[in-house]
Amino acid sequence: MRTLHMRKNYHERLLRGHLWGWRNDFPPDELSACAPGEAVRVESSAGDFVGVGFANPASFIAFRLFHRRDEAPDETHLRRRLEQALAWRRRVRAGDEVCRLVFGESDGLPGLVVDRYGPVLVMSQSVRGLEPWTAFLADELARALSPETIILKNTNLLRRLEGLPLETRVLRGRWEGPVTVDYDGVRVPVDCPGGRKTGLFLDHRENRRLVGRLLGGGERVLDLFSHCGLWSLTLLQAGAAGAVAVDNDPAAVAAGEVAAGLNGWSHRLAFVPADVREFLASADDDRYDVVVLDPPAFAKKKRYLRDALETYREYNTLALGRVRHGGLLVTSSCSSFVRPDMLQKAVQEAARELGRTLQWVAQGAQAMDHPVLLAMPETHYLKCLVYRALD
Secondary structure, eight states: OOEOOOOOTHHHHHHHHHHHEEGSOOOOOHHHTTTTEEEEEEEEETTEEEEEEOOOOTSSSSEEESSSSSOOOOOOHHHHHHHHHHHHHHHHSTOOOOEEEEEGGGGGTTTTTEEEEEETTEEEEEOGGGGGGGHHHHHHHHOOOOOHHEEEEEEOOOHTTOOOOOEEEEEOOOSSSSSEEEEHHHHHHTTTTTTTSSOOOOOOHHHHHHHHOOOOOEEEEEEOTTTHHHHHHHHTTOOOOOEEESSSSSHHHHHHHHHHHHOTTTEEEEEESSSSSHHHHHHOOOOOOEEEOOOOOOOOSGGGGGHHHHHHHHHHHHHHTEEEEEEEEEEEETTTTHHHHHHHHHHHHHHHHTEEEEEEEEESSSEEESSSOTTTTTGGGOOOEEEEOOO
16 A cells, blocks of 8 residues: 655644545645545554545545555455444434434544345445445345335535535436335335435434424424425424424425325325425415424534524524424534534524524434444544423
8 A cells, every 4th residue: 555644743633534635635745646435544744644545646536545454445344334233223323214324434444334124225435445345245235234226325415525526326226216114103205216315304313303302292393494395394293283394405395295195194294395495485484383494504614603603593594483482493404514513503593583582491312223433523524412392
């Protein structure tokens, strides 16, 4: 393996457990000779060994640490990482048809995401260094889990930053249309190749369960940025009387309406295909027992953070205005740059603007099958705050 040297003291972040080396962490001539995705050794400027990983001079993340042994990555290492990831899911998702099996860096497999939807596995790979191992990893997943179908869905735009093409194809078995799965007692159709991400957004699972436990029965729910209505569906399962789900994606709304029918709840769940801001600004003053605000990431890059926080304040003001006295506001951010205290400040400003008093009753994060790597704040992206609104 080629050896790269970092600038003086820039290796210390990696020694503390972080797994990424930025382009500016290396002298320019250190990276220029590397092929994209090449396995390399990294040393400090003084020549002390730091670790082995994958280099990509074309990417701002120029080095992704794979392990701290002075050995080239091979099938044995990859198989061990995959086995460890699956062992954790067997513990926290035993018996579940739907779960995240692999979560990239948090599971020691850079850029690799694998989700399970019953008999279907969906793989997504966004890092050049693991690209040659795609077939091997699919074989290992097939051997360990015996799925009927494995789909490779490489549509993450991060691939372009790595110099990789976008593609979707079936690696094993056949795909003949949406697969219907059981998600916490709710039947949901999933279009793995055509839907967002790998088909569903799975990272709020524990948060949905938490809010479900707070219901007394008979509540009306407003589900904002609902996608296919997983929040609405799971809260109806938990005892809510009815829900209104708002999203501007026609395909997601159509899937949600199918899910409502599959569960016999078409009369209790109404989907509104509309822009959330326009819906809240134009709707009447109807109030709800639970308002869920689950927007997309407004701060995908750090330079967008200030504007994003103002947007969170605005949406939380509009959402809080729809919560009845004693009702719940469930608000979240899926941007790693937005810390929980930042989101809380946006909610406080919304409450002050409306002259309302809030009780902070719960805080959640991403689901247990999306583990956070302690030394990498980038892997802790989802925040979920639950408030009881008083007048």
